[in-house]
Amino acid sequence: MSTATVKRFKWFWPDQDIEQEQWLRAMALQGLHLKSLNLLQFWSFEQGAPADIVYRVDFSNEAIKPAYRQLLEDAGWKEALQFCGWQYWRTQAVNGRAPEIFSDAASKGAKFTRLLGLIVVVSVPSMLLIMSPSKNAGFGQLSWPLLVLTGAALLTNMVSLVRLGARVLRLRREQH
Amino acid sequence: MDDQLARYLPLSEATFYVLVALDEPLHGYAIMQKVEAISEGNVVIGPGTLYGVFTTLEKQALIQKVREEERRKIYALTDKGRQVLAEQVRRMAIMLRNGELALAHLRKGERA
Numbered sequence: 131m132s133t134a135t136v137k138r139f140k141w142f143w144p145d146q147d148i149e150q151e152q153w154l155r156a157m158a159l160q161g162l163h164l165k166s167l168n169l170l171q172f173w174s175f176e177q178g179a180p181a182d183i184v185y186r187v188d189f190s191n192e193a194i195k196p197a198y199r200q201l202l203e204d205a206g207w208k209e210a211l212q213f214c215g216w217q218y219w220r221t222q223a224v225n226g227r228a229p230e231i232f233s234d235a236a237s238k239g240a241k242f243t244r245l246l247g248l249i250v251v252v253s254v255p256s257m258l259l260i261m262s263p264s265k266n267a268g269f270g271q272l273s274w275p276l277l278v279l280t281g282a283a284l285l286t287n288m289v290s291l292v293r294l295g296a297r298v299l300r301l302r303r304e305q306h
Numbered sequence: 307m308d309d310q311l312a313r314y315l316p317l318s319e320a321t322f323y324v325l326v327a328l329d330e331p332l333h334g335y336a337i338m339q340k341v342e343a344i345s346e347g348n349v350v351i352g353p354g355t356l357y358g359v360f361t362t363l364e365k366q367a368l369i370q371k372v373r374e375e376e377r378r379k380i381y382a383l384t385d386k387g388r389q390v391l392a393e394q395v396r397r398m399a400i401m402l403r404n405g406e407l408a409l410a411h412l413r414k415g416e417r418a
Contacts (some may be wrong), residue, residue, distance in 0.1 A: 188354065197334075198357050200377040204335035233352035234320060240358065264354045 134177040141171050144245055144290050145297040147187040155228075158183035164210045164218060182223040186231045189215050189241040191248060207231065215248070239301035244295045253287045260284070271305055273297075311393045314366065319400040320351050325383060325391045328369060334360070337404050363387070 142150050154164055159182060162175035190195065202219060210218040222228060232238040272280060317325065323341040332340065334356055342350050360381065363369040368387035372377050383391070
């Protein structure tokens, strides 16, 4: 019997790490183990034996350093997948206990600060271009489908920015 | 001298326990296990948090990498790290004494 792949669409905002982790754990309990992910948030799962697998999501602009990977592996974590800077790690739950990769609010918030910085860097030039008064730039130059696509992407980035900002502030309050 | 050490204080619970665990050179996972054991399960440091602590402490020159064994970095306390830890412990001893005095005082009040 070959292993079957199951695809699911589920949208998460980038601040929803806890929601993603809970969903992935629930999927694993049904025997669906994360395999891959694409930009439109179609998630692929490999069908296997149901298991209590805990997932943790991280985000980094940098490649995983060998010493860091070693530390995670020593602590029982395996890489489930990497996608556009997102890192999904998983480990077996022990007696229902869910281990953490980040154990305090400061280090938990660091990935969101990194992501926030990246979105700002990516969105600001396109925002400036679109709002430019010049006739050779801006919305007027775009065909309808492209306009819709660009608009949707920008709107998604804006909502993500606001949500990430709120999440970072909440985590910062938890620290004090 | 104390003023220079003071800017590293107070240490967070995780950072404090990393320095304490490094009374002998150790690698990351060994530190995680040791901290959980000696803190009687009160402090569990995740690998991501620990890696961040290493980066900060190395930058502050409170710890240093002494060698590497199969991609595992082995860290040891520096002289400065030992001094910071000593200063933290000195302050904590005062805190503990004051806390115990206050609690004893409160208990006396209850009996009266």
